[in-house]
Amino acid sequence: MNIVVLIKQVPDPEALVEIAASGKDLNIEPKFAINLFDEFAIEEALRLKEKHGGTVKVICLGGPKAIEALRTAIAMGADEAALIEDGSFAARDGYDTALVLSGALKKETFDIILCGRQAIDADRGEVPQMVAEFLGLPHVGVIVKLDIADGKATAESALEGVPEVVEVGLPAIFTAQKGLNEPRVPLITGVMKAMKVQIPRFTLEDLGVPKDVQPKTTILRYLPRKKRPAVQFIEGEPAQAAAEIVRVLVDVERVI
Amino acid sequence: MDTIIIFVETKGDEVRKASMELLCEGARLSAGGKFAVEAVCFGALTEALKDKLLTLTPKLVHFTDASLASYSPQGYAHALSGYAREIEAKMIIAGATGIGRDFLPRAAVILDAGMISDVTAANWDNDPLTFIRPQFGGKVFAEVSFSASPVVVTVRPNSFAMEMPEGVQGEYVERSAGLPEGTIRTRLIRRGEAKPGAVDLTEADLIVAGGRGLKAAENFKLIEDLAALIGATVGATRSVVDAKWRDQADQVGKSGKTVSPKLYICAGISGAIHHIMGMDTSKVIVAINRDPNAIIFNYANYGIVGDLFDVLPAMTEEIRKRKEKG
Numbered sequence: 001m002n003i004v005v006l007i008k009q010v011p012d013p014e015a016l017v018e019i020a021a022s023g024k025d026l027n028i029e030p031k032f033a034i035n036l037f038d039e040f041a042i043e044e045a046l047r048l049k050e051k052h053g054g055t056v057k058v059i060c061l062g063g064p065k066a067i068e069a070l071r072t073a074i075a076m077g078a079d080e081a082a083l084i085e086d087g088s089f090a091a092r093d094g095y096d097t098a099l100v101l102s103g104a105l106k107k108e109t110f111d112i113i114l115c116g117r118q119a120i121d122a123d124r125g126e127v128p129q130m131v132a133e134f135l136g137l138p139h140v141g142v143i144v145k146l147d148i149a150d151g152k153a154t155a156e157s158a159l160e161g162v163p164e165v166v167e168v169g170l171p172a173i174f175t176a177q178k179g180l181n182e183p184r185v186p187l188i189t190g191v192m193k194a195m196k197v198q199i200p201r202f203t204l205e206d207l208g209v210p211k212d213v214q215p216k217t218t219i220l221r222y223l224p225r226k227k228r229p230a231v232q233f234i235e236g237e238p239a240q241a242a243a244e245i246v247r248v249l250v251d252v253e254r255v256i
Numbered sequence: 257m258d259t260i261i262i263f264v265e266t267k268g269d270e271v272r273k274a275s276m277e278l279l280c281e282g283a284r285l286s287a288g289g290k291f292a293v294e295a296v297c298f299g300a301l302t303e304a305l306k307d308k309l310l311t312l313t314p315k316l317v318h319f320t321d322a323s324l325a326s327y328s329p330q331g332y333a334h335a336l337s338g339y340a341r342e343i344e345a346k347m348i349i350a351g352a353t354g355i356g357r358d359f360l361p362r363a364a365v366i367l368d369a370g371m372i373s374d375v376t377a378a379n380w381d382n383d384p385l386t387f388i389r390p391q392f393g394g395k396v397f398a399e400v401s402f403s404a405s406p407v408v409v410t411v412r413p414n415s416f417a418m419e420m421p422e423g424v425q426g427e428y429v430e431r432s433a434g435l436p437e438g439t440i441r442t443r444l445i446r447r448g449e450a451k452p453g454a455v456d457l458t459e460a461d462l463i464v465a466g467g468r469g470l471k472a473a474e475n476f477k478l479i480e481d482l483a484a485l486i487g488a489t490v491g492a493t494r495s496v497v498d499a500k501w502r503d504q505a506d507q508v509g510k511s512g513k514t515v516s517p518k519l520y521i522c523a524g525i526s527g528a529i530h531h532i533m534g535m536d537t538s539k540v541i542v543a544i545n546r547d548p549n550a551i552i553f554n555y556a557n558y559g560i561v562g563d564l565f566d567v568l569p570a571m572t573e574e575i576r577k578r579k580e581k582g
Binding site: 011013014017019026036037093094095098120121122123124125126127129130132133134138139140141142144154158159160161162163164165166167168169172178179215216217218219220221222223224225228229231232233234238239241242243245246248249250253255256 | 327329330333353354355357358359361362364365366369370371372373374386388389390391392393394395396397398399400401402403404407441442443444445446447448449450451454456461462486504505507510511512518519529530533536539540541542543553554555556557558559560561562563566567570571573574575578
């Protein structure tokens with residue numbers, strides 16, 4: 001079974017994100033990690049390989065620094081990795097990103113594509129489904145369980161509050177939700193291997209996909225999060241404080 | 257005039273709240289005369305629900321195909337994009353619900369359209385028309401415009417005010433999408449049971465959430481009691497979900513759900529950035545924590561420094577007393 005995992009390198013969740021003076025760019029503290037949902041996707045791919053045999057290839061679209069994310073995936077146990085190097089990846093919208101990735105995937109043979117359900121930087125959650133549509137493949141989103149048998153997959157999707165069990169023929173795309181598995185910590189032997197491995201880099205020309213960024217949506221400017229007024233502490237003994245906060249919520253804020 | 261399609265989700269006899277908010281916004285836009293608005297829904301539709309929808313939208317287009325009776329990403333994407341193409345819609349707008357966020361990216365590709373996901377505000381009067389959406393878990397917001405038409409937009413629940421339109425008597429149209437055999441390649445085998453009466457966190461108006469400070473799974477009863485009394489949904493932090501005190505479905509935060517209620521009460525939650533990212537767009541936040549320096553207070557409107565084991569039952573009691581008084 002050949003499995004491809006699409007991953008994204010994102011700023012660490014703790015990284016400082018500030019709006020540049022122009023309002024049109026972000027200054028992001030340079031601390032990076034594999035997108036957290038993509039770790040579930042890598043782990044699931046490795047488990048499927050351990051059970052059914054085959055190979056796991058991890059592909060990332062990003063800048064030169066994203067090679068680190070791919071090394072981590074190799075250290076976890078992926079067989080192969082490839083970087084689609086594109087300095088302007090951050091300017092691409094979901095559609096444009098999916099167009100490039102599906103171009104790369106047309107050169108691969110696979111039974112399963114796994115992705116995280118959403119990247120925690122742009123928070124769009126669009127790309128896996130768009131890749132599926134570009135490739136004419138079915139997808140099952142936000143999965144918490146995946147079983148493969150007889151060329152078919154049975155996946156449990158947690159899209160809404162109620163879990164749904166969905167059957168789909170392969171090849172197909174799945175997006176990983178927290179709860180799917182517990183991603184492994186790379187072993188030292190894996191880390192050693194990952195340090196030595198040569199990870200191929202491809203340009204957009206190599207893949208025959210358009211180099212120009214022609215996003216269909218454009219970020220005009222960034223706005224700061226709405227500042228909440230400073231917290232008002234409600235003083236007093238528990239019973240007093242409770243009475244006062246309930247009064248505020250009922251009579252002042254009118255939310256209950 | 258530009259036409260906006262509102263994708264409507266229904267549940268039994270109810271219009272899903274996220275859809276209701278869009279219908280209210282759509283009715284307002286339609287009355288303003290700048291846009292024509294059509295609501296589109298799939299699957300079973302009771303008479304009562306149909307009548308209700310027709311008071312909310314100038315036009316309801318109901319696709320009755322058996323293939324759309326249950327959700328599938330390919331079926332929904334092809335049916336909706338097919339109709340959008342037919343009427344040359346300028347925009348498809350839907351709730352940023354699990355389903356909405358799952359299939360609309362496919363519809364955008366079919367239509368060769370741009371997509372703006374999970375928006376929290378729209379600048380309808382701007383030229384160009386723009387939408388605001390959070391990024392980095394709400395650390396910053398982006399103002400986004402689109403060059404391609406149509407554009408596909410999903411809106412975070414609780415972003416638009418629910419002001420019911422008056423005097424609307426919509427036109428009802430029944431349609432068939434007539435999807436070619438083999439369009440849908442996923443098959444729903446079974447669906448779990450919904451918790452009766454529970455509003456999903458993402459759409460809840462009121463949420464009471466607990467964290468490690470509750471000390472044990474059984475102590476969530478304090479959270480549940482308060483939530484039940486005010487009709488709130490229970491939320492939880494990552495650490496208590498990882499400790500198996502609560503289901504994954506209850507988790508608020510970066511790796512859980514993003515919520516935007518009118519009121520978010522949190523007890524025993526320190527305020528890890530992972531959690532803040534999931535609830536920072538709540539309107540009013542009340543934090544209860546023993547530690548006066550807890551980070552959560554930086555993100556709250558109201559704070560009570562105290563032991564939640566005293567404060568929560570006192571709040572529950574106070575609300576009960578008020579309710580009895582009427």
